[in-house]
Amino acid sequence: MSEVTQKQIQEKSSEQINLRASLLLILVLLGAGLLFIYRRGAFYPYVFGLFFGYIMQRSRFCFAAAFRDIFLIRNTMLTRALLVALFLTTLGFSALHFSSHLDLAVAGRIYPVGLHTVLGGVLFGFGMTVAGACVSGSLVRMGEGNVMQYVTFLGLLCGSLLGAWHLNWIVPLTVAKATTVFLPEQLGWMPALAIQLGILVLLYLWAVRAEGTKQIFFIFQKNSAVMPYGRAAVYLALGNTLFLLFYGRPWGITTGITNIAGWAANKFGVSVHKWLYFQENYRLADTGGAFLSQPLIFLVLAMLLGSMFAGLYHHEFRWRFPRTRRYYWAALVGGICMGYGSRLAMGCNIGALLSGISSLSLHGWVFAIALFPGAYLGGKVLIRYLLTAN
Amino acid sequence: MDYKIDAIGEMCPLPIMRAEIKLLELKPYDRVILKTDHSCSSASVINHFQTKYDYPCQVQQIDEGIWEIIIEKR
Numbered sequence A: 001m002s003e004v005t006q007k008q009i010q011e012k013s014s015e016q017i018n019l020r021a022s023l024l025l026i027l028v029l030l031g032a033g034l035l036f037i038y039r040r041g042a043f044y045p046y047v048f049g050l051f052f053g054y055i056m057q058r059s060r061f062c063f064a065a066a067f068r069d070i071f072l073i074r075n076t077m078l079t080r081a082l083l084v085a086l087f088l089t090t091l092g093f094s095a096l097h098f099s100s101h102l103d104l105a106v107a108g109r110i111y112p113v114g115l116h117t118v119l120g121g122v123l124f125g126f127g128m129t130v131a132g133a134c135v136s137g138s139l140v141r142m143g144e145g146n147v148m149q150y151v152t153f154l155g156l157l158c159g160s161l162l163g164a165w166h167l168n169w170i171v172p173l174t175v176a177k178a179t180t181v182f183l184p185e186q187l188g189w190m191p192a193l194a195i196q197l198g199i200l201v202l203l204y205l206w207a208v209r210a211e212g213t214k215q216i217f218f219i220f221q222k223n224s225a226v227m228p229y230g231r232a233a234v235y236l237a238l239g240n241t242l243f244l245l246f247y248g249r250p251w252g253i254t255t256g257i258t259n260i261a262g263w264a265a266n267k268f269g270v271s272v273h274k275w276l277y278f279q280e281n282y283r284l285a286d287t288g289g290a291f292l293s294q295p296l297i298f299l300v301l302a303m304l305l306g307s308m309f310a311g312l313y314h315h316e317f318r319w320r321f322p323r324t325r326r327y328y329w330a331a332l333v334g335g336i337c338m339g340y341g342s343r344l345a346m347g348c349n350i351g352a353l354l355s356g357i358s359s360l361s362l363h364g365w366v367f368a369i370a371l372f373p374g375a376y377l378g379g380k381v382l383i384r385y386l387l388t389a390n
Numbered sequence B: 001m002d003y004k005i006d007a008i009g010e011m012c013p014l015p016i017m018r019a020e021i022k023l024l025e026l027k028p029y030d031r032v033i034l035k036t037d038h039s040c041s042s043a044s045v046i047n048h049f050q051t052k053y054d055y056p057c058q059v060q061q062i063d064e065g066i067w068e069i070i071i072e073k074r
Helices: A003-038 A040-059 A065-072 A077-099 A115-131 A135-144 A148-173 A183-187 A189-211 A229-247 A254-267 A276-280 A282-286 A296-313 A326-345 A349-358 A362-386 B014-025 B039-053
Strands: B002-007 B031-036 B057-063 B066-072
Touching: A003 A040, A003 A296, A040 A135, A040 A229, A040 A296, A065 A077, A065 A115, A065 A362, A077 A189, A077 A229, A077 A349, A077 B039, A115 A135, A115 A148, A115 A326, A115 A349, A115 A362, A135 A148, A135 A296, A135 A326, A135 A349, A148 A254, A148 A276, A148 A326, A183 A189, A229 A349, A254 A296, A254 A326, A326 A349, A326 A362, A349 A362, A362 B014, B002 B014, B014 B031, B014 B039, B014 B066, B031 B039, B039 B057, B039 B066
Parallel strands: B002 B031
Antiparallel strands: B031 B066, B057 B066
């Protein structure tokens, strides 16, 4: 395409798109205002959801790639960016613990660790590789207009619901017997913090070696129109820390998704309110069993909207259809695996991995390790069935 | 020689993998011209080939949500 025609497209499109972006911005701000007045509890999840969605769209930060790219293309850029995010979020959460009213042992995402965490991690790792994005990434892609990820979302709803149902038997079997390990409780605050930060630095150096790159801090350099991964890691860590401060709990997504699924199932006459998951869900008890009042549902929606605004504003929004029908199956299967896995492990790459590890909970680390075999298997499926499907 | 890869509608990281397979076959100074509508690929493809292979890369947005990436083998 010649430069003249290209310029014409951009000039023409910029007028139309900025109108759409402005309209969306007005609606989004109106939504924030209404929540502030009528449902204050959901205001912060909504505002931070917009921020996370915007940053992830602008930077293309991807938690799935942090694991699968090691196997598939021997690239560790996003692995290193994730390690930076973990390092800074750990510092942020600990700083809040010592300088605010928050007690990380209570407010953090600290859950029992056991076989369910491992199984959940493997399933989740497989699902995110096959579906091409994890839960957070899928929401951001949905905002940009990727049709495939709407199918992933459907899979997530089904998988979460199935997982929440099975927890009725899985909880007495393993979860109830499993121990909850909050590292500062076992090791003391300073040793726990020093060991965790030390391990993260060592992993960064390992990732540099594994890739064989000489550009150790390339992830912080601006290379194109896109925000560098390293800078996004800083913003996400800052956002998660402020979210913990204002909302009282760290960033999490799948609780919101499971509650959407519970609401839908309830509409179809399934008595989900009798399930252990929905009974034990600490937020649901406060809101009298109304599924849609779970504040994290607003975070889910806001991440999509934040990404959509970023896409429209920067002329990157487009309805994108998958190349072959196989992608829809990959999205559905991947979504179900991730939904189910996140119920077993009690969180996704955000709730269990980023917020779990940063809360110095052992379950986050076990989940992270379990993601590797899952991502490896998913990579095999990707090469066998999807790379050749053109 | 220029080789075109049409990766419209392909999910991540398949565009990178296809470009990598092609570039390994090519001779120095041959170029791969990859067209993608995946926003992640528009960043990750050039990151990958610049840092790992030291191949010069260029990315240009040619339409709303569509990018053309030129990678030159060295």
